[in-house]
Amino acid sequence: MVLKQEWTYEILEFKSKTSNTDWIDLEYKLERIGRGKFGISGFLHIKQDVYDDYTVGINLERSSYRAGPFMRHPMSVDNITLTEAMNTLYKDILMDTLQNCSVNAPFFEDKFEAPLTARMVEVSKCIVSTENLPSILMAGYYKMRTGFYGENNGYVESLTLVETTK
Secondary structure, three states: OOOOOOEEEEEEEEEEEEOOOOOEEEEEEEEEEEOOEEEEEEEEEEOOOEOOOOEEEEEEEEEOOOOOOOEEOOOOEEEEEHHHHHHHHHHHHHHHHHHHHEEOOOOOOOOOOOOEOOEEEEEEEEOOOOOOOOOOOOOEEEEEEEEEEOOOOEEEEEEEEEEEOO
8 A cells, every 4th residue: 555645845944064175075055946846956076985984864853833942853863874874865765866866976776885986966956755755744844964974074954844735
């Protein structure tokens, strides 16, 4: 039985930062695609291979109000290795989306194995598919910060409004 998606989302804010642009340089922005519809455009320039000594963590928080207070959501992911993140979070949620709106994003059929090789990834008006996300999600404001931790650090952060359709 396939459950129908019962929510929609709108990204309200999006930002990114890195501690060392000699390691990774990134810049993303929201770009209007149409009325009330925004996508993410920008680049991620990985200047050296990235191995499993880097971890990835996702802090997801929810509030009924844009100004908060925000509470940690159970779907948050504590730090996992780069390989684990690529084989689960990236492959299940982002990889298919990025194949349609990016140049040089990592793509793999079976399993990812570190390193993530140096590359320039460009994205243009990407709208993340909700196909592999939960079919039911509580309405409200969600702050999501995806961090990359190791010798250098970086993150992408968004504020998203989720509305139920039923």
